[in-house]
Amino acid sequence: MSAWLRQHRDALAQALRRIGWLNALVIGVALALPAGGYTLLEGLKGVAGRLALEPQISVFLRPEAKRAEADALGATLRKDPRVAHVRFVPREQALKELQAVQGMPEVIAALGSNPLPDAFVITPRTDQLEKLSSDLGKLPGVADVQADAAWAKRLAALAGVGRLAVGLLAALLALGLVAVTFNTIRLQILTQREEIEVSALLGATDAFVRRPFYYMGLLQGVLGGMLALAIVGGGLWALNREVRVLAESYGSAFRFAYLPAADAAAIVLFAAALGWLGAHLSVSRHLRAAG
């Protein structure tokens, strides 16, 4: 083994011996907040994504419109390049669907005749739903146009706010992580003041003196990151037990998914980098004075 590798190994061993486990825990808890928030948001994004993926526009015809008019309108709709898919719902079928709903047959029977119009359910190809809706409303024979996009948009906006909040929280706690590491390393330097001074007198290079502290910051970050993942994992497990019951009552198999491996690795790497940064700032600030 080369002298360089050996010195790195020794510095790592020293850092491991002196690592602040409590500090790693503090970092872990701090990181668990944004990591958990991110995980939940990703889970919700999956739901919102599935729903908002296919916003639909319902086009209702005037009740007195003839079937020929409906066919002509259908042909026009299918020719529109902004329309991906058109499904025709004749008024008889709509009535049948409505009758399947609990309590409705009595209501419909009381009405006597079918009050429902023919309708088209359109899957648009464009994002400009409002423009498309208003254009569709001007077509002959169309009574009303309903775009189901408004609530999906609201959900997306809400998710956007959530993401921003998680981002801000992450930035704030990242700063906290750097500060925690900075202080830990400062205290460690004070504890080892004599050793540092003596080492310098015996011919230690700056790199030799600094190395264990860099490793310490790095390791604390890594440990904190892994703890954060464990906390998030445990939290999700507990949450999913409740979510499962709730989702099943809606006939859904929804669960919050664990973070993908790449995201988990990114969190640990990010924590490691912040730990290193805290150590770097502290070492630069305090070693020149001590040495």
Place this chain on the structure above:
Amino acid sequence: MVSFSAVAKRYPGGQEALRGVSFNIDAGELVFLTGRSGAGKSTLLKLIPAIERPTSGSVIVNGQNVGALKRPAVPYLRRNVGLVFQDQKLLYDRSAYDNVMLPLQLSGQPPKEAARRVRAALDKVGLAGRERANPVELSGGEQQRLAIARAVVNRPAILVADEPTANLDAESAARVLEIFVSFNQVGVTVIIASHDQSLISRFGKRVLHLENGVVA
């Protein structure tokens, strides 16, 4: 080996520790540096491993102009200058063995070779059986000998000691000085600051006497 020419050292507070010191120490010499407290002995010794820098004049150690040495080069100079301090500067969080090991760790010696050298150094200062002891458990004389073992373990060409016998009884002091003499006999250049005239005169070596910041 060590050459001072017109060296002056003024501390930031304005105190003038050295004013125009010139001397030359050849390789393999043993020189005593004497003078009253405050005469500038410690300052002079600190200039050799670049712990302090001269205000003016030049300090040449082993062919290197130490006063102009860049910071990254200083550690390599210090590995070739063994230092023994009046207060020993031992580390009390580790054994005698590990104290002597420190210079070898930071110069990146292979572990087997390092272990061999540590044992040899401890053996030379008469501490072969005490390697597991914490420095606190050692007597004053033993602690000073441990500090010497640490100073020589890197096999430096120069050994610099600042009042190594100041806090020792006569017998321990004599033993410490004999160790320095034995290293000098195998070719190490040795510079010892001391104010103990009676002890120094027993060895009959060259004496540099400092008075008011100049060599008298």
